[in-house]
Each structure stands twice: as C-alpha cells, then as structure tokens.
Amino acid sequence: MSEIQIDKIGLLVGLEIHQQLATGAKLFCRCRPIESDEYSIKFSRKLRITSSELGEFDPSAIFEKSKEKTILYSRNPESSCLVEQDDEPPHDLDHNAKETVLIMASALKSNIFNEIYVMRKLVIDGSNTSGFQRTMLVSTGGNIEVNGKKVGVQSICLEEDAAKLLQDSKDTREYSLDRLGIPLVEIALDPVSGTPQEIKDIALTLGRMLRATKRVGRGIGSIRQDVNVSIEGGGAVIEVKGVQKLDQLEKVIEYEAKRQHGLKIISEKLRTLKTEKIIVNEDVKNVIDIFKNCKSKIIQKSLAEGSSIKAMKIKGFAGMFGWEPYPGIRLGKQLGELVRFFGLGGLFHSDELPNYGIEELEIQQIIKILDVGSNDAFIIVAGNEKKLDIVIESIIKRIEDAKNGIPAETRAATITGETVFLRPRPGSSRMYPETDIPPVIVSNTEIEQAKSKIPKSWEENLLALQKQYELNQQLSAQVFDSEYLDLFETICKDKKIPPNFVASTLCGTITNLERQGMDSGLLKTSDILEAFSLVIDGKIAKESLEMIFGSIMSGKSKTISEAIRSNALNTIEDTELHKILDELVESSRKIIEEQGLRSMGPLMGLAMKTLRGKVDGQKLNQLLENKIKIKIDKK
Structure with a gap:
C-alpha cells in the first residue's frame, strides 16, 4: 500500500502536558526533590488491587496484577521520608506548588475552583508505594493561542510525580523514591485535528508559557507529554504515555496514526472472513x-x-x-x-x-x-x-x-518514535477520594494574587535574554526552549566566558553528540558546571569541551577529570606550544615556499591533530600565522 495520507484519515489529537514544578519541596512533605545514586534504605512490596466504592475493579489494575511482580524500592533520606514510603500520612499541601498552579491556571484563563478535593488515582505498576497517586482538579476551561488559533483547555490538575524506574526484569521491578511526590501540573487540552507539526507547535507554545513562569523544573524527565490519538471510524482513543521531546512527539503521532489506520484496514478485511468462532x-x-x-x-x-x-x-x-x-x-x-x-x-x-x-x-x-x-x-x-x-x-x-477495529489501550512511546502496548485503558473505577487530606480552600484573594503574577510572554522573555547576553534571536530561542536555561544563566552570571560560546555548546554541541547516539542523561549538571569552570580558569581549552562531554556521554568516562586524563586534554605551557609549532613550520618549509600564507590551512590541520583540545583555537591560529609570516619574510 502507498504511504498514509494523514490529512485524509480524520486524525484527532489531545495533548496532556505533565510538568514538574520547581518548588524546592515535595507536594505533601518537605523533602527536597534531588536525585541521588546512593540509597541507604531498601524495601520490597507486593501491590494488590482494590475495588472502587461501587465494588468494581479497574481493568488496567487487573492487568498489572496479572504480572505478579515483586516491587523493590530504594530511597535516600535526603530526598524522601516516611510519606514516600507510605508509612506516614501526607503532610499539608505545599504552598508554593498551590500558588504556582493557580498562576498557570490564571494565565490560561481557566476557571479555578474555590474548593479543591484530593483524589486517589489507582496505580499498581509499582511507581507509587501506596498503590495510588494523589491528584486534585484545580480548574476547568480556558484556552491557549497558537499561531492565531485558540486551543481549548479541558482541565488543570496538581498531582504527585511517580517514582523513577531503575530496572524492570521478569519477576521484579525496581524504583527509586527521589522523584516520587515532586509537584506536577497536568494540563489537558481539547482534541484538535491537524498535522503532527501543528500538534508539536501547540506543545511548544504551552511549554514556553510554563517555562516563562520560571517556576518549573528543567531537564530530561521534568516535562512529559501524553497524547490521546484517534482516527475517524477507528472506534477507540489510544493514550500514548511518556513523550519527553518535541521531535519524538511528532514521530509518535505519525506512527500512531499509521498504526491505527493500518489496524482499521485489517479489521475491515477480518470482517469478510466467514468464520463465526475463531478459537474454541x-x-x-x-x-x-x-x-x-x-x-x-x-x-x-x-x-x-x-x-x-x-x-x-x-x-x-x-x-x-x-x-x-x-x-x-x-x-x-x-x-x-x-x-x-x-x-x-x-x-x-x-x-x-x-x-x-x-x-x-x-x-x-x-x-x-x-x-x-x-x-x-x-x-x-x-x-x-x-x-x-x-x-x-x-x-x-x-x-x-x-475484528472490531482498534482496541482501547494505553501505549508507551519509544525513543525511536514508535509506540508499544503498555496496558488496557483505565476505567472510571480508578479514582476515589483521599481520606487523609481535607479539602483545599482557594480564596478569592489567592486567585487575584495569582492573576497579578501571570508571567511575561515568551516573546518578551526572549527579548530580555537577547539584550542581557547579547545573543541573536535564534540562539536565544534555542536556550530558552532547552533544558539548559537555568544552567546557562548560572555559567554566564559573571560574564567571564562569552555567552554565545556557552549557548552554542549547551544547545549545539551536546545536541550533536546526542544525534550520534550518545546519552545526555550520563552528563550531569555538576559535570557541565565543572567543565566550564575549568575553561574559565584556563585549565582546559574551550575546544576540549566537545571531547570531554563526548567521553562522558558515550560511557567511556564517568567524571570530567577522567575524561581529561583519557583524552590527554590538559593545557600545555607556552614554551612547549612554541616548540611544537616551530618544529611544524620547519618541517613544512617546502609547502610554505610553494603556497605562502595559503599553507595556513593544511598546517593548521596538522597542528590540530596534536593540539586539539589542549590549546584555545584562536590562540593557536594566531601563533601559527605569525610563525608562517616570519618564515616567509626570512625567505
């Protein structure tokens, strides 16, 4: 069959954005939301399903229970407590998280409730120690304008983030509790028809609005998109979970549209079969x-x-x-x-x-x-x-x-942009009231204060970034939209290093290394700060950063110092540098005599083979040019 024509299949896509809030504390305790590699406390659980108030069981919970897995948990007392371990009742709702979600709801012109009720959402895949996630509906309605069109807001919720999956094997599943309980805002938009590129633009615009508040987390995993995809005549809405990047979002929608339309064609062919009962x-x-x-x-x-x-x-x-x-x-x-x-x-x-x-x-x-x-x-x-x-x-x-078409199910997004089966779609039996937390009251004063704190637009923030750091518009947009904005501002606060170079490294060099198949998740914020600090102090050359980051992202080195040693990137003394260049010029007399200053290109290439990452490129270029000129003048 020929390629799918997405505009002809009645594609509808509803976005759900999940964004971590940078409040400095978790939603129902005062633990700091920091990640760790060391865990002093470990325990295991077997989660079981419970019925709803009407005595019904949720289909997704039944499916997870059928796997019969033992759940292993690891926690660090610095980032989690007995609340995350489900051995202590939740504390009061974090005030900063409440204020932040009210600001976001106000920015989206959403109707905020004066009383908010905390609910328990049944989750027994192990990502919540209690077997449920706490969530609360804050507001409904509203809209966001994207490329001149208004996209409706269905609902805005404030909820807990899930635990971080460390390992999943045949009989066990292991999580760390660092991330469990971090405040998370969930914004569900109305389904819209359009191309995958147009859906990507909606997610980008909403993400920019959230980042403009300067109250959200940054980095991989801090923002995730769930996508509800359906096609005309397909019969079911498919929820795709865990899209972390915008480029991935576009590919996921394209793949899911093709998968659903393909299954619809298969169902039509199956309905022509004569057999009544296919299996007994x-x-x-x-x-x-x-x-x-x-x-x-x-x-x-x-x-x-x-x-x-x-x-x-x-x-x-x-x-x-x-x-x-x-x-x-x-x-x-x-x-x-x-x-x-x-x-x-x-x-x-x-x-x-x-x-x-x-x-x-x-x-x-x-x-x-x-x-x-x-x-x-x-x-x-x-x-x-x-x-x-x-x-x-x-x-x-x-x-x-x-035979009936596309079964309703929840699927997971893959890194390559495809989707795989995760579990059946949850039903209405999944949600029930939280008995340990009283209703959260929102006063009219709080709503008015939230409206007064609505952030500047993305365009205004971009202009401020351009002006402060003397960046061009393209680089400013790349920095603001990236996970590195806070890190960029930290590195450039004293302007001891050119902001253009910092922005290009964070948004260009690291991205290029990712495209080569390297893992940016291995490169910690502390590693990046350490590397730029060494550049500022003159201990390594600017040109060495790509090699250092590449060494860590490929898994060859675990630390900056190890990457420097393994690549022999320590800067060399001027005396040694002059000696190397003098020897190069002397051994290249014939090329210099024949080509004059045009010999600069090939000689620079030879010099870089020995000195790449050890000497500032501009300094090396200037020294070599001077030495070639002296050689020509002597001749």
Whole structure:
C-alpha cells in the first residue's frame, strides 16, 4: 500500500502536558526533590488491587496484577521520608506548588475552583508505594493561542510525580523514591485535528508559557507529554504515555496514526472472513513434547526455565498475522507486544514459520495435532504454566477485538518514535477520594494574587535574554526552549566566558553528540558546571569541551577529570606550544615556499591533530600565522 495520507484519515489529537514544578519541596512533605545514586534504605512490596466504592475493579489494575511482580524500592533520606514510603500520612499541601498552579491556571484563563478535593488515582505498576497517586482538579476551561488559533483547555490538575524506574526484569521491578511526590501540573487540552507539526507547535507554545513562569523544573524527565490519538471510524482513543521531546512527539503521532489506520484496514478485511468462532477451547493444546529437540534458542531457553509451551489454532486466519497494510504494521506484531508485557519473550505465528530455529517437521506436527486447515493459522507461545493461561486468554481476546477495529489501550512511546502496548485503558473505577487530606480552600484573594503574577510572554522573555547576553534571536530561542536555561544563566552570571560560546555548546554541541547516539542523561549538571569552570580558569581549552562531554556521554568516562586524563586534554605551557609549532613550520618549509600564507590551512590541520583540545583555537591560529609570516619574510 502507498504511504498514509494523514490529512485524509480524520486524525484527532489531545495533548496532556505533565510538568514538574520547581518548588524546592515535595507536594505533601518537605523533602527536597534531588536525585541521588546512593540509597541507604531498601524495601520490597507486593501491590494488590482494590475495588472502587461501587465494588468494581479497574481493568488496567487487573492487568498489572496479572504480572505478579515483586516491587523493590530504594530511597535516600535526603530526598524522601516516611510519606514516600507510605508509612506516614501526607503532610499539608505545599504552598508554593498551590500558588504556582493557580498562576498557570490564571494565565490560561481557566476557571479555578474555590474548593479543591484530593483524589486517589489507582496505580499498581509499582511507581507509587501506596498503590495510588494523589491528584486534585484545580480548574476547568480556558484556552491557549497558537499561531492565531485558540486551543481549548479541558482541565488543570496538581498531582504527585511517580517514582523513577531503575530496572524492570521478569519477576521484579525496581524504583527509586527521589522523584516520587515532586509537584506536577497536568494540563489537558481539547482534541484538535491537524498535522503532527501543528500538534508539536501547540506543545511548544504551552511549554514556553510554563517555562516563562520560571517556576518549573528543567531537564530530561521534568516535562512529559501524553497524547490521546484517534482516527475517524477507528472506534477507540489510544493514550500514548511518556513523550519527553518535541521531535519524538511528532514521530509518535505519525506512527500512531499509521498504526491505527493500518489496524482499521485489517479489521475491515477480518470482517469478510466467514468464520463465526475463531478459537474454541479444543483449539489450544500443550505441545511441549514436539519441541524438546527444537533448535530455536528462544524455545530452548523456555524449556530450560521449566516453561510450558502451548499452541492454538485460529480458524480462517491464514496470512492475517503477517499481512501489512503499511510497512511494520501487522496484527502479529501487536500480539507480540502484548505477550512481552506479561514478561514472556514473545510468540511465533504460522505466517512467519519456518524461521527462528523452528523447522518444517515441527510445523507439520503442530498442524496435525491442532487439525490446522489450509485457511487456518496457529500461534505458539511459551511461559510459566500459571501465567500462560492468562496470556492465552489475553491473546484470544485481542484477536477477537481485531475484528472490531482498534482496541482501547494505553501505549508507551519509544525513543525511536514508535509506540508499544503498555496496558488496557483505565476505567472510571480508578479514582476515589483521599481520606487523609481535607479539602483545599482557594480564596478569592489567592486567585487575584495569582492573576497579578501571570508571567511575561515568551516573546518578551526572549527579548530580555537577547539584550542581557547579547545573543541573536535564534540562539536565544534555542536556550530558552532547552533544558539548559537555568544552567546557562548560572555559567554566564559573571560574564567571564562569552555567552554565545556557552549557548552554542549547551544547545549545539551536546545536541550533536546526542544525534550520534550518545546519552545526555550520563552528563550531569555538576559535570557541565565543572567543565566550564575549568575553561574559565584556563585549565582546559574551550575546544576540549566537545571531547570531554563526548567521553562522558558515550560511557567511556564517568567524571570530567577522567575524561581529561583519557583524552590527554590538559593545557600545555607556552614554551612547549612554541616548540611544537616551530618544529611544524620547519618541517613544512617546502609547502610554505610553494603556497605562502595559503599553507595556513593544511598546517593548521596538522597542528590540530596534536593540539586539539589542549590549546584555545584562536590562540593557536594566531601563533601559527605569525610563525608562517616570519618564515616567509626570512625567505
């Protein structure tokens, strides 16, 4: 099939922005929101589901419970206390967080409630020790203007951020409590039709408004976008969680639009099948004996772990699991994602076999034992016996749902801009009142004070930044929109180093290293401050920063000093520098005689091979030019 035409599929996108607030304290205790690598306190929990006030269970909670994982928690007393550990009731709501969210609501012309009720939102994936997240609806309505058009605001909430995931394995999931409880504002916008670029512009505009308050966190993870995506006739709204960058947002919307439209086309084709009941109980068989000598590494690994192996016949589905309306969009891939989120390695389906070490002989045995006809398909899945029946039940339901279109589910954004299955969509049974906190009163005086503190516009902030640091408009916008604004102002406060160079390094050099596949998460704020301090003190050259940051972001070095040593980047004395350049000029007499000052280019290249990162580039250029001129004059 040809490429998807996004403007023809009735795409609707609703944004939810989650922004950490820089209040200096957590929402319901006075712990400082700082991250640590050392944890002196560790404990574990098993979270269980509870019913709502009406006795109903939330579908997303049921799904998480089925994974049967043990949750391990690590905490540092400097950044968390018994409140985060759920061994002490929450304290009073942080005043700064309350004031900040009222300012943001006022800036968006949203209708603020005079009484705010704290609710518990059921979350049992382990990211909250209590099994719920505290959240409160602050206001509804309002709008934000983007490129001359008004985009409506549905709601503004103040809530706790979740714990930080450290590791997720087959049977356990590990979190640190540094981030748990940090104040977070959630702004949900009305769904809009438009291109992924237009949606990106909306997120950018809202993000700029939040940053203009100068009351928000900066850095990766401090702002996250959830995206609700649907298409015309698709039948479901898909929530995509965890988009951290604007470029990623655009790709996620494009991918999700293509995935949903592809699944819609698949459902239309499935509805033409004659089979009424595609799977019955007799169609699921234990086939472990068939695979005892199988060459598949995945199967052998499952057998070594004591797993069971089952196969199921799906009537009339021949060719349907591997069929792709668009490249990479197929029903078999959707089922594989579902199985993996139960902790299993994946599944095999008949459209992709023989392959992966499964041979024709084993396939023929499966066909015989399941009585697979020429129009039928089959699936093979391996896993723990107790979990396998739940997984097979979920697979059957997902296949049956495929006929009806796009099933409602929550998906996670990947770094590459795709989406993967996370859990079913939560229902109304997820929310219930918080019994440990009284209603939060908002006085008319507080609302008026919030209106008086509405921040300057992004354009006004940009002009102030340009004027103060003598930056051009493009560089000013890059700094303001980046995660590095506060860091930039800290480094440049005494103007001992050119602001243009600092801005270019933070927004250009680090970004380029990221594009090469390096991880900026390994580069700490303290590392950047230390490196610029060494430049200011003349202990390293400006040109060495790219090599130092690259060494840390690639994982080759853990500290600035280690990166300097491993790359031999210590500055050299002037005496040594002059000696190296004199030897270079002397050994290049022939080039200088033939090319005169034009020899400057090739000689500078040779000098940089030895001196890159050890000498200021401008200083090196000037010295070499002077020495070449002297050589020419002598001649």
